[in-house]
Amino acid sequence: MHELSLAEGVLQIVEDAAREQKFLRVRTVVLEIGRLSSVESEAMRFCFDAVACGTLAEGATLEVIEAPGEGLCFSCGKTVPLAALYDPCPACGGYPVQATGGTGMRVRELEVE
Amino acid sequence: MCTTCGCAVGETRIGGEDVREHSRSGMRYAAVKAVHVHPHADGGAHAHAPGMSQSRMVQIERDILSKNDGYAAQNRARFEEQGVFALNLVSSPGSGKTTLLCRTIEALKGRLSIAVVEGDQQTSNDAERIRATGVPALQINTGKGCHLDAHMVGHALQQLAPADDSLLFIENVGNLVCPAAFDLGEAHKVAILSVTEGEDKPLKYPDMFRAASVLLINKTDLLPYVSFKLDLAVEYARRINPALQVLCVSATTGEGVAEWLAWLEAGCAARQAQKRATVASLKRRVAELEARLSGNAQA
Numbered sequence: 304m305h306e307l308s309l310a311e312g313v314l315q316i317v318e319d320a321a322r323e324q325k326f327l328r329v330r331t332v333v334l335e336i337g338r339l340s341s342v343e344s345e346a347m348r349f350c351f352d353a354v355a356c357g358t359l360a361e362g363a364t365l366e367v368i369e370a371p372g373e374g375l376c377f378s379c380g381k382t383v384p385l386a387a388l389y390d391p392c393p394a395c396g397g398y399p400v401q402a403t404g405g406t407g408m409r410v411r412e413l414e415v416e
Numbered sequence: 417m418c419t420t421c422g423c424a425v426g427e428t429r430i431g432g433e434d435v436r437e438h439s440r441s442g443m444r445y446a447a448v449k450a451v452h453v454h455p456h457a458d459g460g461a462h463a464h465a466p467g468m469s470q471s472r473m474v475q476i477e478r479d480i481l482s483k484n485d486g487y488a489a490q491n492r493a494r495f496e497e498q499g500v501f502a503l504n505l506v507s508s509p510g511s512g513k514t515t516l517l518c519r520t521i522e523a524l525k526g527r528l529s530i531a532v533v534e535g536d537q538q539t540s541n542d543a544e545r546i547r548a549t550g551v552p553a554l555q556i557n558t559g560k561g562c563h564l565d566a567h568m569v570g571h572a573l574q575q576l577a578p579a580d581d582s583l584l585f586i587e588n589v590g591n592l593v594c595p596a597a598f599d600l601g602e603a604h605k606v607a608i609l610s611v612t613e614g615e616d617k618p619l620k621y622p623d624m625f626r627a628a629s630v631l632l633i634n635k636t637d638l639l640p641y642v643s644f645k646l647d648l649a650v651e652y653a654r655r656i657n658p659a660l661q662v663l664c665v666s667a668t669t670g671e672g673v674a675e676w677l678a679w680l681e682a683g684c685a686a687r688q689a690q691k692r693a694t695v696a697s698l699k700r701r702v703a704e705l706e707a708r709l710s711g712n713a714q715a
Contacts, residue, residue: 305562305563305593305594305597305598308484308561308563308565308594308598309480309481309597312480312481312482312483312484313480315483316476316478316480316482316483320474320476324474326472326474330471334480341593341596341597341623342480342597377658387622388622388623388626388656389618389619389622389652389655389656398651398654398655399654399655399656399657399658400655401657401658402626407479408479408480408481409476409477409478409479409480410476410477410478410480411475411476411477412473412474412475412476412477413473413474413476414471414472414473414474415471415472415473415474416470416471416472
């Protein structure tokens with residue numbers, strides 16, 4: 304359940320932003336989570352609700368935008384869409400495909416008041 | 417524990433001691449509440465009524481792991497300054513990490529200064545096993561936590577104080593999932609897979625095999641007795657991570673261990689050379705500046 308640590312990380316980013324940008328409540332947190340990152344969106348939602356209790360983000364909606372996975376195929380040399388780290392190249396069926404996009408996770412924006 | 421990046425608030429113990437100074441639970445939100453800024457300070461019409469409020473969007477664009485990565489960068493800078501070659505050992509429980517570590521230490525302790533950070537949910541059994549080899553070891557107990565983070569390791573380094581030019585092993589909590597996401601500042605993640613596990617583990621737990629730069633396949637002495645397909649395991653691992661370096665070892669018989677030791681010594685030598693080059697270039701720079709200063713003084 305490393306999503307709990309990650310949810311704590313999200314909350315800290317929100318709190319830092321509240322200090323810098325002077326807001327008092329957060330209504331929506333927009334996350335971008337890569338398809339190939341090591342985080343499960345549903346677990347993240349569950350954990351975020353738990354850690355946000357009693358904070359300026361209590362009750363906030365967590366919106367998750369999924370960033371598509373992308374990889375470089377070592378067989379055909381093309382940059383291709385990739386749904387999972389272990390998938391073959393959708394263009395030529397070869398291996399390996401090195402993940403090049405959709406591996407990150409970040410807080411994009413907040414709706415605040 | 418400091419709640420910065422851990423998942424076991426208040427339960428982390430380093431060397432048997434609670435991490436109290438960062439135990440911010442209870443006060444962590446006070447700082448935010450204390451910042452009282454009138455929401456209409458911009459001079460706009462004072463138009464809010466109970467139940468109605470104005471919202472706005474704030475762009476953030478920050479990586480969720482940025483706090484952990486900041487601590488990891490501090491650890492990495494410390495390792496580079498000191499010439500410490502740090503490795504983060506990750507695997508399932510029972511892959512033979514500690515046994516391999518003990519054998520490695522016995523072989524290298526005469527030639528290298530070695531220190532170990534041990535991560536487990538509970539007990540200091542592993543740190544005791546390591547200390548029995550004669551090298552310093554510090555146990556981090558993560559309590560309910562499932563991985564080490566860079567902040568815990570930073571605290572452990574303060575206590576353990578690894579020597580300059582040393583080899584530091586950080587044995588992570590036995591878990592093939594969570595430790596993948598958390599950079600500790602190490603030079604490499606070393607994944608250990610034993611032949612008593614399935615050869616498809618790299619496909620089942622791809623994040624870890626992608627994060628690692630070296631894969632040790634351990635317990636090779638048991639290959640005749642198990643159905644583990646070595647070639648397939650390597651092929652699967654390289655599907656996930658084409659650049660993965662693979663070494664096959666048996667911590668029990670010592671088979672393949674020489675190659676592992678050679679890899680470790682080469683890594684330490686490279687790290688020490690890098691430190692000497694940095695120190696030499698800094699010394700040259702200082703000498704240049706001193707020469708310029710004395711030149712100015714004479715003029």
